[in-house]
Each structure stands twice: as C-alpha cells, then as structure tokens.
Amino acid sequence: MQNLRDSGSLGAYFRRARRYPGAFFGIVLLTAILILALAGPGLYPYNPWDYVGKPLEPPSLAHPLGTNDVGQDLLSELIYGTRTSVGIGLAVGLLGVLLSLSLSLTCVLRGGLWDFAVMRLVDSWLTIPPLLLVLLIVAFVPPRVPVLILALTLFSWAGSTRILRSQGLEIKQELYIEAALALGASAPYLARRHFLPGLYPLIILNFLIQTRRAILLESSLAFLGLADPRHKSWGMMMQYGMKFMALGHYWLWWLLPPALALGLTLVSLALIGFGLESRFEPTLRS
Amino acid sequence: MSRVLGYLFVLIFILSLNFALPRFLPGDPLTALVGEQDLIISPEFRQELKQRYGLDQPLAHQFGQYLVRLLSCDLGYSFYHQAPVSAVIGPPLRWTALLCGASFLVSTILGIWLGVELAVRRSRPWTAAVVGVCLVLASLPGFLLGMALLLGFSLKLGWFPFFGALDLVPQVSGSATWGSGILRHLALPALTLVLAELPGVALLVRGSLLKVLQAPFVLAARALGLTETRIKYRYQARNALLPLITRLGLRFGLLWAGAVPVEVVFAYPGAGQLLFQALLKRDYPLIQGLLLVGILAVLAGNALAEWGYRLADPRVRSRTWY
Numbered sequence: 001m002q003n004l005r006d007s008g009s010l011g012a013y014f015r016r017a018r019r020y021p022g023a024f025f026g027i028v029l030l031t032a033i034l035i036l037a038l039a040g041p042g043l044y045p046y047n048p049w050d051y052v053g054k055p056l057e058p059p060s061l062a063h064p065l066g067t068n069d070v071g072q073d074l075l076s077e078l079i080y081g082t083r084t085s086v087g088i089g090l091a092v093g094l095l096g097v098l099l100s101l102s103l104s105l106t107c108v109l110r111g112g113l114w115d116f117a118v119m120r121l122v123d124s125w126l127t128i129p130p131l132l133l134v135l136l137i138v139a140f141v142p143p144r145v146p147v148l149i150l151a152l153t154l155f156s157w158a159g160s161t162r163i164l165r166s167q168g169l170e171i172k173q174e175l176y177i178e179a180a181l182a183l184g185a186s187a188p189y190l191a192r193r194h195f196l197p198g199l200y201p202l203i204i205l206n207f208l209i210q211t212r213r214a215i216l217l218e219s220s221l222a223f224l225g226l227a228d229p230r231h232k233s234w235g236m237m238m239q240y241g242m243k244f245m246a247l248g249h250y251w252l253w254w255l256l257p258p259a260l261a262l263g264l265t266l267v268s269l270a271l272i273g274f275g276l277e278s279r280f281e282p283t284l285r286s
Numbered sequence: 287m288s289r290v291l292g293y294l295f296v297l298i299f300i301l302s303l304n305f306a307l308p309r310f311l312p313g314d315p316l317t318a319l320v321g322e323q324d325l326i327i328s329p330e331f332r333q334e335l336k337q338r339y340g341l342d343q344p345l346a347h348q349f350g351q352y353l354v355r356l357l358s359c360d361l362g363y364s365f366y367h368q369a370p371v372s373a374v375i376g377p378p379l380r381w382t383a384l385l386c387g388a389s390f391l392v393s394t395i396l397g398i399w400l401g402v403e404l405a406v407r408r409s410r411p412w413t414a415a416v417v418g419v420c421l422v423l424a425s426l427p428g429f430l431l432g433m434a435l436l437l438g439f440s441l442k443l444g445w446f447p448f449f450g451a452l453d454l455v456p457q458v459s460g461s462a463t464w465g466s467g468i469l470r471h472l473a474l475p476a477l478t479l480v481l482a483e484l485p486g487v488a489l490l491v492r493g494s495l496l497k498v499l500q501a502p503f504v505l506a507a508r509a510l511g512l513t514e515t516r517i518k519y520r521y522q523a524r525n526a527l528l529p530l531i532t533r534l535g536l537r538f539g540l541l542w543a544g545a546v547p548v549e550v551v552f553a554y555p556g557a558g559q560l561l562f563q564a565l566l567k568r569d570y571p572l573i574q575g576l577l578l579v580g581i582l583a584v585l586a587g588n589a590l591a592e593w594g595y596r597l598a599d600p601r602v603r604s605r606t607w608y
Contacts, residue, residue: 022418022421120291120292120295121292121295123292124292124293124295124296125296126536127293127296127535127536127539127584127585127588128296128300128539128581128584129539129540129542129543129580129581129584130543131540131543131544131546132539132542132543132546132577132580132581132584133300133303133577133581135546135561135565135577136303136304136307136573136574136577137303137307139307139565139570139573140307140308140570141307212425216425216427219427220427220428220429220546220547223427223429223547223550224546224547224550224562224565225562225565225566226565238429238433242433242551245433245436245437251437255433255437259430259433259434262427262430263426263430266425266426266427267421267422267425267426269425270421270422270424270425271421274421
C-alpha cells in the first residue's frame with residue numbers, strides 16, 4: 001500500500017532508480033547528450049565549416065580540441081556531430097517502431113493470411129545483414145540524410161515486429177479483450193484502449209534498440225565515407241581523424257572525443273534498455 | 287515450405303535491387319559499368335558499349351540476361367582493375383573467410399563457456415561486473431574497439447603489425463615464419479571481432495540458461511549423482527544452445543558485415559578493404575559483386591543454421607524438413 005501511494009512522487013522515483021543504477025546512469029547520460037544535441041547551435045564556438053585557425057593546431061584556449069587538417073575547430077565539429085548522429089538515430093528509431101507497431105497490431109487483430117505473410121516476410125528479412133544492404137543502396141543513391149534514414153528504417157523494423165506481435169498475441173488471450181469484444185469493441189478501439197497500454201514498455205524498449213542500432217550503423221557508414229557530406233557526424237570526424245592517428249598525440253583530441261561521445265551514447269541506450277528488460281523479465285536479474 | 291519461399295523472396299529482392307540500383311544513377315547505367323573516370327568516351331564507343339552490354343534491349347530482357355550471367359558466375363567486369371570481378375574478389379575473400387571464420391569459432395566457444403559460467407555463478411559479485419562489461423562491449427561498434435586496439439597494441443606498444451596480412455619481406459626460412467606472420471597480422475582484427483561478438487553470445491546463453499537452472503530435469507540429473515560439469519554442459523547448456531543456434535546464421539551475417547569497417551581500420555587485405563577501395567573509386571561492378579557474394583554467403587549460412595537447429599532439437603526434428 002505504501003508503495004502504491006507514493007509511487008508517483010519524485011522521491012519514490014529516485015528510490016526505484018537506485019535499484020537499477022545502470023539504467024539511471026544511462027538516463028542521466030542520454031539526457032545530457034540530448035541537451036547537447038538540442039542546444040548545439042548555441043554552444044559551439046565556431047561554425048564547423050569556417051577555417052578559423054591554422055591547420056592541425058594542438059588544443060589551446062581558443063580551440064579546446066585543436067583544429068583539423070584544414071583549420072576547422074574540432075570542438076565545434078564534435079558538438080555539431082551530436083545533432084547528426086543522434087538525430088538520425090532517433091528518427092530511425094521512431095519511424096521503425098511505428099512501422100513495426102502498426103504491422104504487429106494489424107497482424108494480431110486481423111490474423112489469417114495477412115499475419116502469415118507478414119511473419120514470413122519478417123523471418124526472411126531478419127536473415128539480411130543490414131549493413132551490407134544499406135552499403136549497397138547508399139553506394140548508388142547519394143547518401144543524403146533522408147535517404148539514410150529511410151534506408152536504415154527499411155532494415156530495422158523486422159525484429160521488433162516479431163517481439164511486439166508475440167506479446168500482442170498474449171494480450172489477446174486476456175479476459176478483458178474477450179469482454180471488450182463481447183461488448184462490440186472495434187479493432188481501432190481495442191488497439192488504442194488495450195493493446196497500446198499493454199505493449200507500452202516493449203514499445204519503449206524496441207525504440208531504444210532500434211535507435212541504438214541506427215546510430216551504430218550510421219557511424220559505421222560515415223566511417224566508411226558513406227555519409228551525407230553536408231552534415232558532419234561523429235563517424236565522419238573519426239574517418240578523417242584516423243588518417244592522423246599515427247601522428248604524435250593528435251588522436252587524443254581528434255579521435256578520442258568523438259569515439260567517447262559515440263561510445264557513451266550507445267552505452268547509455270544499452271543500459272536503459274537492459275534496465276527495462278530486467279524490470280520486466282526478473283529471471284535475467286543477477 | 288514457407289521457409290524456402292522466404293529465402294526465395296529475399297533472394298529475388300536482392301537480385302532485383304542489385305539489378306535496379308545502377309539504373310537509378312544519374313546519367314545512364316553505363317556509368318555504373320565503366321565508372322565515372324571513364325565518362326569521357328566517344329559517342330560511337332559509348333554506343334558500342336551499350337550494345338555489348340545489351341543496354342538497348344527492353345528491361346525484362348536485360349534482367350533475364352543478368353540472371354543468366356550470374357548463373358554462369360559472371361559478376362561483371364571491373365574497369366578499374368582491368369579484370370573480371372570474380373577474379374578480383376577471389377584472394378580477398380579468402381582472407382575475410384579466414385578472419386571471420388577464426389573469430390566466429392573463438393567467439394562462439396568462449397561465449398558459450400562464459401555464458402554458462404555467468405549463469406551458474408550468478409550470485410558471485412564478479413559476475414555482475416562481467417555482465418556490465420559484456421553489455422558495454424556489445425553496444426560498441428567494431429571499428430571503435432579496433433581503433434583502440436590498433437592504437438594501443440600496434441602504434442604505442444609495437445607488439446603487432448598495423449597493416450596487411452603478410453610480412454612484407456618474405457622470409458627465406460620457409461613456412462614457419464610465414465605462418466607466424468599470418469597469425470600476428472590476424473591477431474588484432476580477429477580479437478576485435480571476437481570482442482564485438484563474444485558478449486552477445488555470452489549474454490544470450492546466460493539469459494536462456496537462467497530460465498532452466500531450476501528446471502525439474504536438473505534436479506533429476508543431480509539426484510542421479512551426475513557431476514556438475516556434466517549437468518552444466520550436457521543438460522542445462524544444451525537447452526541454452528537452441529536460441530544460439532537459431533541465431534548462428536544471423537550472427538555470421540553480422541560478423542561478416544562487421545568485418546568491413548574492422549578490415550578498413552587494420553588495412554587487412556580482405557573483402558571489406560576491397561569494398562572500401564571500390565567505394566572510394568566508384569567501381570560499381572566490383573561493389574555489386576562483393577556485396578552480392580557477401581549476402582549470398584550469409585543467406586547460405588542462415589539456411590545451414592536452420593538445418594543445424596533440427597539436429598540439435600529433437601522436438602523440431604519430427605516435423606517435415608522444409
């Protein structure tokens with residue numbers, strides 16, 4: 001009873017968060033990164049495309065992370081890159097989860113041949129390695145940001161569709177669904193009133209998974225030189241920084257910051273996801 | 287039957303994508319065949335090339351021709367390398383197969399062992415830390431790990447070579463040094479892929495093993511007086527293996543794709559490195575050939591894994607084989 005009463009208050013929230021230190025850490029980290037991405041344009045000291053210093057300057061007060069080989073400020077590049085990398089990831093996560101949610105809900109509610117067809121498609125879609133096919137597409141279609149988002153979404157929906165569908169089928173067995181059906185509830189009503197709330201934690205989890213995978217794939221593509229050249233990203237920064245890796249300590253301010261930023265973003269998403277998972281699947285908790 | 291249909295569908299999808307993409311290029315598909323550096327060719331030669339490649343024929347006919355050429359293992363002609371694609375991709379594919387095969391084996395075996403230990407000793411404090419490390423490693427892209435290893439062990443410590451797959455100066459004294467050269471070049475890229483791949487396996491095995499730790503058949507086995515090792519691997523882990531085997535093909539595909547950026551980091555002369563060079567030079571026939579072969583290999587791997595699943599799980603074996 002005690003728990004129920006103050007479960008909504010901030011104090012209770014933090015008490016619960018303590019039980020999942022990883023997830024809590026992840027949320028704090030992710031919030032910081034999101035703020036960085038949103039406030040980006042106001043934060044970076046220089047335009048990341050302007051030649052504001054001498055080439056290959058080491059860190060100084062004017063350029064905290066030094067400059068690159070053409071004299072562009074690296075800190076500005078890093079902050080600008082947050083928006084590209086995280087933005088593409090979130091867009092793919094959102095689109096992908098919407099796609100898999102609508103597919104899985106129609107599968108559960110309509111069943112029959114549609115369900116069969118979609119699930120066979122999912123099975124075979126999962127065997128395609130996404131990186132190879134996205135590589136194939138962006139080798140031919142110029143990798144503008146919308147193209148990247150669409151290409152990455154095209155290969156991210158399948159796994160989530162399967163997970164959401166199987167959970168949806170379990171919900172469908174519940175008595176309250178039968179009751180609602182007996183009262184003449186329509187499919188859209190069922191989806192809105194019963195399935196969406198029931199699937200809610202899984203939706204969040206799959207959103208996180210898809211976002212993480214998209215950020216990872218985008219960074220790999222950018223690292224291979226297949227990103228939108230008009231939007232600097234972390235992967236692109238590392239691609240250029242890689243060439244100066246063996247040269248003195250340049251990796252310290254050129255390679256390490258974007259690598260850390262990318263790594264921390266991915267780890268924070270994974271931590272939140274793992275926390276959610278062990279919250280809903282207690283056998284996994286150690 | 288539906289399984290076979292699924293693979294067929296993916297195959298047709300990929301082949302048509304491979305066929306259609308060059309036709310989306312600005313200009314005409316000839317750009318895709320000869321590359322952008324050769325655009326300055328006389329109109330007559332252009333016409334001749336078009337005829338030779340059948341680009342003046344209707345699309346359906348072209349698609350048929352494309353399939354026929356594929357069936358005879360003709361992947362096209364790389365104008366950059368001045369050689370047929372199938373000849374260009376041969377040696378690099380062998381290096382990639384070595385790299386992926388080695389890391390696949392090591393990560394699977396070590397991953398199963400680690401997963402079993404993590405599940406069985408779940409109450410020890412160190413397992414939580416190891417699970418945390420696994421989680422962090424599993425969420426990082428391979429090229430990031432690769433760069434860290436390259437920086438630390440090759441550039442700073444100098445323990446391993448930082449590019450290539452063979453010693454540059456061929457040693458006079460035969461195959462032993464030659465072999466050790468291969469191993470030393472293989473070590474870091476393989477370690478990168480293992481580090482990227484192993485945590486996923488371990489976490490998967492741990493997750494599915496935790497569900498059967500208290501199962502009645504474990505109690506029965508213990509009552510029979512079997513040794514703990516036997517119970518662990520013969521009885522518990524066998525259950526945990528099932529989800530792993532269904533993912534074998536999938537994992538092989540991810541490993542194959544993950545090897546691309548890793549080979550670029552270590553300048554390993556495999557298919558990934560070749561693909562990177564082809565992308566830089568816009569050598570479209572080579573890009574297509576490499577990716578097509580890669581994807582087909584992954585599809586074949588998946589089909590094999592499904593077959594293996596039947597061997598491992600008697601409950602599935604009784605169903606019809608397709």
